[in-house]
Amino acid sequence: MTESSRSSRTDGEATRSRILETAGKLFSRTGFAETTSKAIAVEAEVDLASINYHFGSRVGLYQAVLAEAHRRIINVDDLLRISERDVPAEEKLRDFFAILVDAAQSGGGWHSGVLARELLSPTSNLQVLFTEELQPKLVILLGILSEITGIATQDPALLRCLISTAAPCLMLVVASNGIPGPAQTVLQLPKEELVTHLYTFTLAGLKAISRQ
Template identity: 60%
Template sequence: MRNTSRSPRTDGEATRTRILEAAGELFAAQGFAETTSKAIAAQAGVDLASINYHFGSRSGLYQAVLTEAHRRLVDVADLQRLARSPAPAADKLSALIDRMVRNALSGPEKWHISVLTAELLAPSSHIQALFQSEIPLKASLVAAILSEITGIPEDEPALQRCLLSVIAPCLLLQIGRRGIPGPVQTMLQMPGAVLVEHLSRFAMAGLEAVSRDYAGSISRRREPGGHDAS
């Protein structure tokens, strides 16, 4: 009885995973516009109805692929463990940068990197799926680490700018994998440990400078005649 009740769900999960992997590979190789549901079904070894059953439509499948791709790039559970660990905040930031650099340097480009890079270079309306599912929680976890380093509250615009400044170079490495010429190619040739050290030191220097400016601005506001003075 127990095996019978669990088998359909297990089979369904396996089918969904097979479709997702096939779609990810095809979207990475051909792009969303050029990839048909028929081609995905053929590669996954399923019928067209299975795509609609599990994902609603080809657009729904693409959004699921984007979500899975972002999860493989940075997993929420990994970020939660990192943000909540007792390690110094600077070490947490270095570990995060290390994870993203290793993704960028990890041999032949994996489909999740290709799909995300293509979407970043030419964003479609489907990218909203990431802002609804993956990005908000992950951004808040990274912001918590940066807040710990800088002393700036997580909801302050200054910290949001820091978040973008820290993550942007790592995203640029992903985009550089597509062969875009320029300094990023030189960076991609660097040993991973050296690149992580460089990005971490650069990020920390910027965060420390912003932290000093923020602390100074708060102090000035509290002085007599300052904006926050009573």
């Protein structure tokens, strides 16, 4: 690879990253419907052609923003590392909650705002987010829950366990965007105290279901 081609690729990656970051902030602030490609281009100091070149369209850019937002909450590589650890499944569950609580308490980033908007007022792009980002992660989490409960991953009972495990985490992510309510008080708890609560509460439920 020549020096000029390496430089061109680096410049292209930097431009793509700048567009993504700018769009994330604007989508978080004003939502998908109210954020135009022109506004993103002006803020990112690029032309409209750059958005189409890197993302295909405003919809493609929004989908990329949603995917990146979810990765900043929890990355599939982090989940794989947890699931592959040679430790009891219960400890893997605790590690999962630690990642989610850390992401929720760090707050302040555009990623939580974008996800909060999409979850509270879904667009057709939520299906793309589910297919490309959520589904692979849910498969890993289902495996951990199956280890704990002894319930087969194909059993509908395990899906109910998954929803009960993930729902409080989603609430914390949404609350981290500053939405008022009791979740704000919970978010102010020390990290280990909150992780311990989520872990203890969820594990007790999983154990109860496994005995049924």
